[in-house]
Amino acid sequence: MRVLLVEDDDLIGCGIEAGLRQAGFTVDWARDGHKAGLALDTTSYELLLLDLGLPRVSGMDLLKRLRDAGKDMPVLVLTARGTVADRVGGLEAGADDYLGKPFDLSELIARCRALLRRAQGRSVEVIRYRDLTVNPSAQSVEVSGTRVSLTAREWAILLQLITNQGIPQSRARLEESLYGWQEEIESNAIEVHVSNLRKKLGAKLIRTVRNIGYVVEKE
Amino acid sequence: MGASIRRRLMLLVLASIALVWAIALASSYRQASREVAQWEEARLAELAQMLALLDQSNLATLANAHIDVREEERGGATSANDSDDDDSLPRDALFQVRARNGEVIAGSPPLRALNAWDLPVPRVTGTQDVMLNGEMYHSFTLRDTALGHTVRVFEQANTRSDLVSGVASRIARPALIALPVLALLVWSSIGWSLAPLRILSGAIRSRGINRLEPVDIGHVPTEVRPLVDAINLLLSRLLHSLERERAFTADAAHELKTPLAAIKVQAQVALAEPDAARQRLAMERVVQGVDRSARLAEQLLLLARLDMHEKMSTAPLAPGEAARNAWIANERNAQQKNLHVTLNCDMRAAIDAEPVLIGILFDNLLDNAIKYGCEGGSIEIAVRTVKDPTRDAVQERVVVSVRDDGPGVAPADLARLANRFFRATGNQATGSGLGLSIVARIAEHFGGRVHFGRGIDGRGLAVEVSFPAYTAVPDERLQPVA
Numbered sequence: 041m042r043v044l045l046v047e048d049d050d051l052i053g054c055g056i057e058a059g060l061r062q063a064g065f066t067v068d069w070a071r072d073g074h075k076a077g078l079a080l081d082t083t084s085y086e087l088l089l090l091d092l093g094l095p096r097v098s099g100m101d102l103l104k105r106l107r108d109a110g111k112d113m114p115v116l117v118l119t120a121r122g123t124v125a126d127r128v129g130g131l132e133a134g135a136d137d138y139l140g141k142p143f144d145l146s147e148l149i150a151r152c153r154a155l156l157r158r159a160q161g162r163s164v165e166v167i168r169y170r171d172l173t174v175n176p177s178a179q180s181v182e183v184s185g186t187r188v189s190l191t192a193r194e195w196a197i198l199l200q201l202i203t204n205q206g207i208p209q210s211r212a213r214l215e216e217s218l219y220g221w222q223e224e225i226e227s228n229a230i231e232v233h234v235s236n237l238r239k240k241l242g243a244k245l246i247r248t249v250r251n252i253g254y255v256v257e258k259e
Numbered sequence: 260m261g262a263s264i265r266r267r268l269m270l271l272v273l274a275s276i277a278l279v280w281a282i283a284l285a286s287s288y289r290q291a292s293r294e295v296a297q298w299e300e301a302r303l304a305e306l307a308q309m310l311a312l313l314d315q316s317n318l319a320t321l322a323n324a325h326i327d328v329r330e331e332e333r334g335g336a337t338s339a340n341d342s343d344d345d346d347s348l349p350r351d352a353l354f355q356v357r358a359r360n361g362e363v364i365a366g367s368p369p370l371r372a373l374n375a376w377d378l379p380v381p382r383v384t385g386t387q388d389v390m391l392n393g394e395m396y397h398s399f400t401l402r403d404t405a406l407g408h409t410v411r412v413f414e415q416a417n418t419r420s421d422l423v424s425g426v427a428s429r430i431a432r433p434a435l436i437a438l439p440v441l442a443l444l445v446w447s448s449i450g451w452s453l454a455p456l457r458i459l460s461g462a463i464r465s466r467g468i469n470r471l472e473p474v475d476i477g478h479v480p481t482e483v484r485p486l487v488d489a490i491n492l493l494l495s496r497l498l499h500s501l502e503r504e505r506a507f508t509a510d511a512a513h514e515l516k517t518p519l520a521a522i523k524v525q526a527q528v529a530l531a532e533p534d535a536a537r538q539r540l541a542m543e544r545v546v547q548g549v550d551r552s553a554r555l556a557e558q559l560l561l562l563a564r565l566d567m568h569e570k571m572s573t574a575p576l577a578p579g580e581a582a583r584n585a586w587i588a589n590e591r592n593a594q595q596k597n598l599h600v601t602l603n604c605d606m607r608a609a610i611d612a613e614p615v616l617i618g619i620l621f622d623n624l625l626d627n628a629i630k631y632g633c634e635g636g637s638i639e640i641a642v643r644t645v646k647d648p649t650r651d652a653v654q655e656r657v658v659v660s661v662r663d664d665g666p667g668v669a670p671a672d673l674a675r676l677a678n679r680f681f682r683a684t685g686n687q688a689t690g691s692g693l694g695l696s697i698v699a700r701i702a703e704h705f706g707g708r709v710h711f712g713r714g715i716d717g718r719g720l721a722v723e724v725s726f727p728a729y730t731a732v733p734d735e736r737l738q739p740v741a
Contacts (some may be wrong), residue, residue, distance in 0.1 A: 049517055051548050055524030058541065062531050069325035120516040145527035 041156065041199060042066040042217045043087040043210065047118065048094050052141070056089065059145040064154070066178050066220050073097025076238070080106060083216060085113055087128070087152055092130065094120040110140050115154035119154055129235070136258040151175055160203045167202055170258055172241060174202055181241070188240050193218055201246060206258035208249040213222035265449050272437070272445045280434045286428065291426040299384050299414070303352070303399035307410045311403040318356055318365035359407030369594055370413070380409050425637040440675055451532050463490070471498040486651035502740050509681040511559050514692070517554065522548035536618045559692045561619065562679070565700045573611045573705065573731045578621075579604030579642045581614065586640060589629060597635040600625075608657040609729040612705040622702045622721055623633065623694040624661040632665040632719070639663075646730060655728035662714040662721040673711045698724065 043065050047053040053069050059068045068083070070076035073094040080088070080102075090108070092099035109231060114136045119126065122140030130138055136158075137151055153176060166245060167174040173182040179195060181188050190198065200209055200217045211230050219225050233244055234254055246254050313321065332470075351371075355366035357380060362627045370376050372390040381387055389396050395416035402409050410589050458476050473491040529541035582604050593600050621640075628638045639662045647654040668676060675681045677699040680692040699709045707726045714721045 049521060050543055051521030051551070052517065052524055054544065055521060055528050055541070058528040058537070059524060059531070063526065120520065121511045142523045145524055145531075158613045 041086045041196070042068070042083070042220070043084045043089060043152065044076065044079055044083075045059065045069045045089045046071075046073065046094065046099065047089070047091045052091075055145075056148065059149065060104050060152070063149045063152075064072075064176075064199075065218060066196065068221050070075070073099065073102045075106065076102055080111070084213070086217075087147075087156055088113055088115045089113070089152070090117050090135070092117060099171060101128075103133045103135060111112070114159045115258070116146075116148075116151055116155060119211055150177075150186075156203075162203075169202060169205070169256070172202075172245070174198065182228075183241055184217070190237070190240065191233075194237050194240070198237055201254060201256040205256050206253045209256040210253040214253065265446070265453060268449050269442070269446055272449075273442055273663065276441060277438065280438075284431055286391065288423065288427045291430075292423040295423050295426070299397065300399065303386070303397065303412050303414060304401070306352060306354070307399050307401035307503065308670045308705070309407055310356060310410045311401055311406070315364055321365050322354070322365045340467050340684045348563050352412055354412045356412075356682070357409045361508060370638050375413070378411075380411060389413075390587075395679065452480075455480055456486075459483065459487060459490075463649070470499065471495075475607075487550065497523055507679060509699050514555055514680055515559075518548045518552040524553070555693070558697060561697060561701060565616075565697070565704065568704075570614070571615055571704055575609050575616060576614050577606055578617060578657060578726070579606040579608060581617045581621050582640050582642055582659070584618060587626050588622065589625045591628075592629050593638065595633065595674075596629060598629060598632055598638040601637065601639050603639065605644055606642075608644045609672045610657050610705065610726040611729040614700045616618055616704065620698050620724070621659075627694050627722075628661050628663040628665075628720075631662040636664045636719075637715060645725070655730070656725045657728045659722055660721055660723040663719040664715040667714060667719045668711070676711055698722065702726070 041064070043060060045053065045060070045067055047056060047057055047069065048071055050071075053071065057067045057069050068079055068085075074096045076090075077097060078093075078110070079085075084086055090103060094102070099117065103117075106115070111138050115134065116137045116139060117130045118139050118141060119130070120141040132144045136155055139151060140149060153165065156176075165175065165177050167176070171184045173185075175181075177201060177240045181190060181195075181198065196218050200214055202224075214230050215225055218229075234248075238246060243252040246256055249255050263507045310318070311319075338704060351367075351369075353367040353370050353375075355376070356364045356372055358364050363376070375391050377391075378389070382402075384402050387398050387400065391413070396413045397416055398414075399412045400409065401411075404572065434641065455476065459474065462476050471494050473494060476487070479487050480559055521623050525544040525548060526542045529538050532538040532541060553565055583602060586600060586602055590600075625638070625640070630637060641660045641662075642657065644655055644657055647656045672681075673678070677695045678692075679695075679696040680694075695709075701707075702709050705726055707724050710723045710725070712721045712723065713719070
């Protein structure tokens with residue numbers, strides 16, 4: 041799950057980044073509205089965490105531009121200005137949720153998960169697929185009730201495929217969800233991780249779509 | 260009891276009325292007494308002429324009868340029990356008629372008792388006042404040239420003043436009745452005229468502390484209008500300052516929330532982090548966040564204190580000294596960014612200010628220059644004395660400046676630099692946005708002016724603060740040596 045964090049304050053930004061990483065998200069952190077705009081143009085994110093008081097391009101402008109461009113990813117607004125008017129303004133400009141500073145990291149992560157769930161059309165956190173039980177918040181997978189341990193990369197690929205059932209995911213898309221800006225992309229890594237997943241969870245789960253990538257079929 | 264407009268007006272109005280009335284009364288009294296005197300004189304002259312026409316036997320008969328002047332005066336027309344009659348004394352006229360040789364032909368017998376029988380007779384016709392037996396008498400002497408008789412008539416003087424005082428009291432009595440009525444009318448009309456003041460004070464008294472809209476009490480007389488206008492002006496100023504205060508509190512709360520949010524997030528990351536090194540890093544960031552909140556709280560307190568004191572105790576001091584101290588205090592931070600700091604100070608320049616605050620001013624300027632300066636750049640601190648071009652040549656100002664060669668500030672943002680919580684766009688350094696507001700506020704306290712401009716070689720930012728130069732007051736020098 042790749043999310044974009046837009047926050048101008050260094051201390052808050054690196055705190056949220058670390059917290060989201062702990063929760064299994066892939067995080068890109070933009071410190072101003074301009075850089076955030078560039079990131080949104082070049083990468084597809086599952087979720088946007090947006091601080092409204094930004095230098096250069098304000099959070100509100102960024103949000104409006106995003107919605108005008110037809111991007112419908114969920115947006116969680118973070119701000120210290122928590123008046124009702126601020127919240128209403130933010131929500132009307134296209135935000136999906138609102139969190140006032142100072143907030144609880146666990147609440148922030150729970151809200152992120154809830155927004156992602158809603159965007160994927162699910163109402164419960166735990167995903168059941170045939171004999172598979174996937175729990176994104178606990179980062180756990182069970183096959184017929186037996187827990188299987190996965191690496192962080194395998195987990196990220198599984199999550200990307202199983203939350204987009206029936207939609208083939210390209211290699212590039214999978215790589216995007218796997219690596220943040222700072223990380224080196226290993227070549228052939230996706231094939232290796234997919235083959236490992238097949239070994240651990242069964243060969244029929246992930247189907248190769250020739251010249252495109254991989255898909256988990258709709259149940 | 261304080262001074263009352265109503266009582267003062269009341270006293271002034273009544274005193275004026277009483278004064279005018281007293282003058283009117285005095286002049287009426289004088290007029291009346293003059294008229295009475297003329298009338299009495301005429302009456303005595305008439306009586307004397309009548310006596311001059313009588314023969315000797317008639318005079319003798321008359322001498323033994325009383326002549327009541329009042330009967331003549333009234334002509335018997337008015338009734339005896341006239342309530343207005345304050346002239347109750349018998350008004351007997353006395354007379355004496357002498358022959359050419361001075362022999363007394365006839366006379367009222369009471370004249371003997373008054374030792375007036377042999378009084379020397381004036382040679383001319385006319386009135387005289389004579390003292391008979393200790394009492395004042397008016398007399399009229401008539402020399403009859405045809406018969407050679409001299410007729411002299413006497414009348415007691417007090418009877419005349421009785422008449423005059425009667426006239427005076429008749430004039431004064433309505434005034435004495437009218438004065439209390441007038442006082443009542445004046446009292447109530449002044450009270451009625453002062454009603455707008457009462458309404459105004461009522462309108463102000465009934466206000467809560469949050470109701471600062473202009474006072475509107477409807478129709479206001481021209482005399483009260485300036486007061487209402489002044490109150491409204493004060494209210495609008497209060498409202499303005501209150502709004503500023505509220506905005507400041509809101510901004511301050513917002514600014515305090517940010518480091519608090521950072522502390523909370525970092526602490527929670529540390530709690531959930533299994534890796535010891537990362538946990539330590541998060542904890543270090545918690546400490547950074549606490550330092551930042553502490554600094555912000557300090558700055559807010561300083562601003563509040565600066566706002567609270569209108570006047571501050573000052574002493575002559577050298578800003579060059581303060582600049583050097585600030586430089587020493589910030590040396591380590593400058594070295595960390597490889598910044599080259601030059602100090603170019605006129606140590607003789609002096610200003611009248613408070614040393615701790617001037618130290619804070621330099622600290623803030625230098626801290627900003629270091630924070631927003633480029634890695635490896637330079638900072639220039641200068642103190643110099645200049646002639647103020649806007650005043651006469653005698654006036655000198657001390658200009659303190661801190662310049663850097665960093666990225667600077669967009670021209671559009673220059674004017675807003677001293678605004679509280681304003682941070683120029685595009686900067687990465689963490690700051691509260693209060694540093695330059697504090698500088699501006701301190702400068703303001705000591706008559707200083709802040710100016711922002713281009714920094715070293717037209718790059719970066721220059722902050723200049725010019726203070727009036729301290730000059731020893733000439734009077735002090737002229738004081739004689741004890």
